[in-house]
Amino acid sequence: MRIKFKLDGEYVEVDAKHTDTLLKILKDKLVVGSVHFGCGEGTCGACIVLVNGRPRYSCLTLAGYVDGKEVTTVAGLAHDGELSEIQKAFLENDAAQCGYCTPGMILTAKALLDRNPSPTDEEIFDALAGNLCRCTGYVPIINAIKSLSKKR
Amino acid sequence: MVRVRKTRAEIEGRWREEFVVEEEEKISPWPAEASFRYIGGRVKTVDGVAKVTGSATYTVDVSLKGMLVGKFLRCPYPHARILRIDTSDAERMKGVRGVFTFLNVPKIPWYGGLTNILSDVLRFQGEEVAFVVAEDEGVAEDAVEAITVEYERLPFVVDPVEAMREDAPKVHPDGNIFAGGPSKISRGSIEQGFGEADVVLEETFRTSAVLHNSLETHSAVAHWTSIGLTVWESTQAINNIRQRLSQIFSIPLSMVRVVCEYMGGGFGAKFDPGRHTILAALASRMTGRPVKVYLSRTEENLAAGCRAQSIQRVKAGFKRDGRITAMRLEAIINLGAYAEWVPLVGGPYRMLYQIPNLETVEWGVFTNTTPHTAMRAPGFTEGTFGLESIMDMAAEELGIDPLEIRLRNYAEVEPESGVRYTSKALRDAYLIGAREFGWEQARSVRKENGKVRAAGLASVVWWGGGGPPAYAEVKLNMDGTIQVLTSTQDIGTGTRTVLAQIVAEELSVPIERVRVVIGDTSLELFSPGSGGSGTLASMGPAVRAAAIDARNQLLDIASQFLDAPPEILELRDGRIETKEGEKSIRLEDLLRQLRDFAIVGRGARGPNPDGYAVETFAAQFAEVEVDVETGAVRVLRVTSAHDSGRIINKLTAEGQVIGGVVQGLGFALLEQRAVDPASGSIINPNLFDYLLPTSFEAPEIMPVFVEPLDTRANTLGAKGLGEPPIIGVAAAIANAVSRAIDLRITQLPITPQTILEAVKKAKK
Ligand code: FES
Numbered sequence: 070m071r072i073k074f075k076l077d078g079e080y081v082e083v084d085a086k087h088t089d090t091l092l093k094i095l096k097d098k099l100v101v102g103s104v105h106f107g108c109g110e111g112t113c114g115a116c117i118v119l120v121n122g123r124p125r126y127s128c129l130t131l132a133g134y135v136d137g138k139e140v141t142t143v144a145g146l147a148h149d150g151e152l153s154e155i156q157k158a159f160l161e162n163d164a165a166q167c168g169y170c171t172p173g174m175i176l177t178a179k180a181l182l183d184r185n186p187s188p189t190d191e192e193i194f195d196a197l198a199g200n201l202c203r204c205t206g207y208v209p210i211i212n213a214i215k216s217l218s219k220k221r
Numbered sequence: 222m223v224r225v226r227k228t229r230a231e232i233e234g235r236w237r238e239e240f241v242v243e244e245e246e247k248i249s250p251w252p253a254e255a256s257f258r259y260i261g262g263r264v265k266t267v268d269g270v271a272k273v274t275g276s277a278t279y280t281v282d283v284s285l286k287g288m289l290v291g292k293f294l295r296c297p298y299p300h301a302r303i304l305r306i307d308t309s310d311a312e313r314m315k316g317v318r319g320v321f322t323f324l325n326v327p328k329i330p331w332y333g334g335l336t337n338i339l340s341d342v343l344r345f346q347g348e349e350v351a352f353v354v355a356e357d358e359g360v361a362e363d364a365v366e367a368i369t370v371e372y373e374r375l376p377f378v379v380d381p382v383e384a385m386r387e388d389a390p391k392v393h394p395d396g397n398i399f400a401g402g403p404s405k406i407s408r409g410s411i412e413q414g415f416g417e418a419d420v421v422l423e424e425t426f427r428t429s430a431v432l433h434n435s436l437e438t439h440s441a442v443a444h445w446t447s448i449g450l451t452v453w454e455s456t457q458a459i460n461n462i463r464q465r466l467s468q469i470f471s472i473p474l475s476m477v478r479v480v481c482e483y484m485g486g487g488f489g490a491k492f493d494p495g496r497h498t499i500l501a502a503l504a505s506r507m508t509g510r511p512v513k514v515y516l517s518r519t520e521e522n523l524a525a526g527c528r529a530q531s532i533q534r535v536k537a538g539f540k541r542d543g544r545i546t547a548m549r550l551e552a553i554i555n556l557g558a559y560a561e562w563v564p565l566v567g568g569p570y571r572m573l574y575q576i577p578n579l580e581t582v583e584w585g586v587f588t589n590t591t592p593h594t595a596m597r598a599p600g601f602t603e604g605t606f607g608l609e610s611i612m613d614m615a616a617e618e619l620g621i622d623p624l625e626i627r628l629r630n631y632a633e634v635e636p637e638s639g640v641r642y643t644s645k646a647l648r649d650a651y652l653i654g655a656r657e658f659g660w661e662q663a664r665s666v667r668k669e670n671g672k673v674r675a676a677g678l679a680s681v682v683w684w685g686g687g688g689p690p691a692y693a694e695v696k697l698n699m700d701g702t703i704q705v706l707t708s709t710q711d712i713g714t715g716t717r718t719v720l721a722q723i724v725a726e727e728l729s730v731p732i733e734r735v736r737v738v739i740g741d742t743s744l745e746l747f748s749p750g751s752g753g754s755g756t757l758a759s760m761g762p763a764v765r766a767a768a769i770d771a772r773n774q775l776l777d778i779a780s781q782f783l784d785a786p787p788e789i790l791e792l793r794d795g796r797i798e799t800k801e802g803e804k805s806i807r808l809e810d811l812l813r814q815l816r817d818f819a820i821v822g823r824g825a826r827g828p829n830p831d832g833y834a835v836e837t838f839a840a841q842f843a844e845v846e847v848d849v850e851t852g853a854v855r856v857l858r859v860t861s862a863h864d865s866g867r868i869i870n871k872l873t874a875e876g877q878v879i880g881g882v883v884q885g886l887g888f889a890l891l892e893q894r895a896v897d898p899a900s901g902s903i904i905n906p907n908l909f910d911y912l913l914p915t916s917f918e919a920p921e922i923m924p925v926f927v928e929p930l931d932t933r934a935n936t937l938g939a940k941g942l943g944e945p946p947i948i949g950v951a952a953a954i955a956n957a958v959s960r961a962i963d964l965r966i967t968q969l970p971i972t973p974q975t976i977l978e979a980v981k982k983a984k985k
């Protein structure tokens with residue numbers, strides 16, 4: 070089947086099998102380096118992208134589902150070489166060590182802040198519940214999110 | 222003058238002899254009062270932008286023209302022999318380019334010769350049976366399924382205590398005991414020591430096998446061409462992988478290139494080439510095509526290593542005043558099906574306290590489970606739980622404050638060898654850590670609506686001195702930029718950043734001008750693996766020496782441009798100036814005039830000092846809240862006070878501490894590789910059932926650095942920090958929980974069930 074969607078603001082068209090996951094299409098066909106395989110079964114969050122602004126495990130999303138929709142990866146957040154606020158906050162707070170979980174974390178954090186600009190601790194934990202990080206111990210990631218919270 | 226010296230180098234307690242070539246004049250260590258622009262600051266990572274924009278490339282992202290994909294068939298049983306294997310259907314499938322089994326691959330010895338790269342005898346669930354390469358992943362998966370195998374199931378043993386019995390099923394023909402017997406180390410006389418004791422305590426402590434679960438699984442891309450073998454590997458030791466490949470395939474080192482630009486975590490599991498690496502290389506040699514292989518999460522958790530399970534029987538004698546008179550440890554360590562070394566569970570017992578009479582007996586035992594591999598402070602993280610638990614039991618028994626009893630057994634010299642330390646500020650770590658944590662107030666047990674709060678502490682000793690050989694170059698380019706070249710790698714600890722800081726400092730240039738090129742053996746500048754908390758202490762001094770060499774050459778050249786003697790020239794803010802500032806030239810203006818002549822400074826890591834021990838220390842404090850109704854434990858806060866010598870980057874150092882503490886929390890409360898004793902199957906080889914800490918579990922963590930001036934260890938005065946933060950966490954948490962419920966925790970992880978059972982037992 071042929072699917073057409075907006076990837077980081079640009080229309081793309083690819084051939085996909087009905088059984089292909091979005092992760093597979095992004096990695097193999099569209100050569101998106103920032104979407105990572107961590108488990109392939111919806112348990113780690115390394116593969117998260119935003120579909121119409123909501124975080125989704127691309128490893129569990131069938132490619133056909135995004136037909137006509139808008140997919141955002143972390144590569145689509147910077148504009149004209151200027152990092153987005155959330156990327157800057159990750160950098161300032163040293164929230165990326167090996168960096169493998171980072172794109173998924175940033176996208177989850179962005180989706181959270183977009184719909185809830187001043188999340189409580191509990192809301193941050195809830196939002197990050199599907200994103201694992203083995204390096205940072207989460208505290209720098211939580212701090213990065215809090216640094217953008219509008220309540221401060 | 223070039224000097225060659227023979228020295229001893231250590232990684233994670235394993236020593237080897239090395240020759241070091243020293244070229245430079247002696248470089249003096251940075252003095253205490255030095256004022257720095259970058260060293261010791263909170264410097265943002267130089268590769269952070271690549272990570273937050275997703276442009277950092279990992280091994281799985283490597284995509285080459287004509288690349289094939291490899292997949293494994295793995296053994297479903299803990300112990301089996303292949304009677305018959307039929308690959309004909311798989312071979313006939315469209316798109317399949319090769320099927321490898323023990324019948325058609327060379328007999329490459331694996332795990333130190335305990336088996337071969339592929340074998341007909343399989344000793345753990347998940348062991349590799351066959352390898353398929355195909356045009357695409359789906360085809361490879363289908364082909365794996367098309368292989369039929371008839372297994373003879375063999376008797377198995379998964380419990381290390383059972384495995385030690387005479388009549389236990391044999392994992393290997395020579396039996397289940399590593400090296401045929403335990404490693405026994407003693408000093409003094411324990412009989413006499415126990416005789417002198419006022420109190421003797423005995424307890425058995427148990428720690429579980431836990432899994433690294435780096436977010437990136439093991440992966441490799443191998444490409445064999447007429448000029449040699451190139452391997453991209455997610456690894457923490459590119460030079461080790463290169464050497465092993467050169468040995469295994471009997472090809473010169475110059476024909477092997479190993480690349481790892483970024484990698485998604487290692488924690489000890491990615492030191493060596495895996496079977497996936499070797500088979501990808503074999504398949505590439507056969508097909509002439511590049512071959513990629515990456516493990517699924519389940520494969521990773523079945524076959525890519527674990528922290529070894531341990532059982533520690535401890536007996537300890539104390540005087541009334543808390544001084545240890547004698548200690549004995551007998552440890553049983555579950556190595557899994559294969560091992561070339563035994564983790565040093567006895568390490569902390571031997572190294573932490575001044576114990577006059579000590580015996581440690583460490584049994585490495587083979588079982589039909591995943592082979593263990595190094596995991597962040599292997600042995601020490603386990604051993605510290607036992608040792609620091611018995612210390613708390615003694616404190617309770619004798620009515621001494623847990624902090625005080627540790628101070629009373631403080632080792633002023635290295636207890637095993639009697640040599641001095643290059644630096645040791647553990648006492649400061651205890652005292653400053655206790656103050657920052659508020660130990661005085663926190664140590665009392667407080668009860669509030671069904672929940673109990675209490676605090677505990679633990680001490681940490683580890684190596685982390687790094688050492689030679691390690692080489693680097695610093696290159697001053699025509700455009701005024703600076704390159705640091707060395708074939709080290711970054712496992713996520715911020716290697717590029719600290720090396721850039723050192724060069725920016727020595728050359729007095731903005732850090733933005735410094736680019737660190739690592740992760741490729743073709744740089745031909747040897748660096749050790751990133752492990753043993755040694756990368757900074759090994760590579761930093763080499764890079765600093767290279768920067769100083771480059772600076773000296775630069776000043777020589779500048780003196781001729783400026784017509785001023787080099788002694789009165791200084792580097793300041795990207796300029797070369799005479800001391801009074803009357804003559805001055807911008808670095809890039811000078812370099813531009815040299816045109817294509819790039820100044821290259823060379824540096825080598827010198828040996829560690831003879832007659833001294835280089836060790837790292839920490840004191841870790843934890844406050845917990847236990848819900849006695851549900852058994853739930855929540856860690857509220859942790860203060861982790863470290864002596865890792867000089868801290869080069871406060872920001873990334875704090876990151877190591879916080880990350881290590883949370884991993885330690887997982888080891889303490891959540892993580893456990895579970896085996897069904899009846900079938901020998903692994904119950905939780907995935908992230909649904911294997912519990913990793915999430916953001917919810919992360920407590921408030923306060924890192925503290927005591928930073929003694931260490932002018933002996935190396936020219937930076939820095940010691941390692943990667944591993945110490947995990948080591949004492951479980952012990953500190955267990956001590957806190959034990960105080961909260963007034964019952965001794967002897968087993969990890971501390972699950973709600975353990976707590977409820979303990980409470981129930983005590984009520985009876
Ligand atoms: S790869 Fe999709 S959740 Fe892990």
Ligand code: FES
Binds near residue numbers: 436
């Ligand atoms: S930074 Fe390594 S997994 Fe999060």
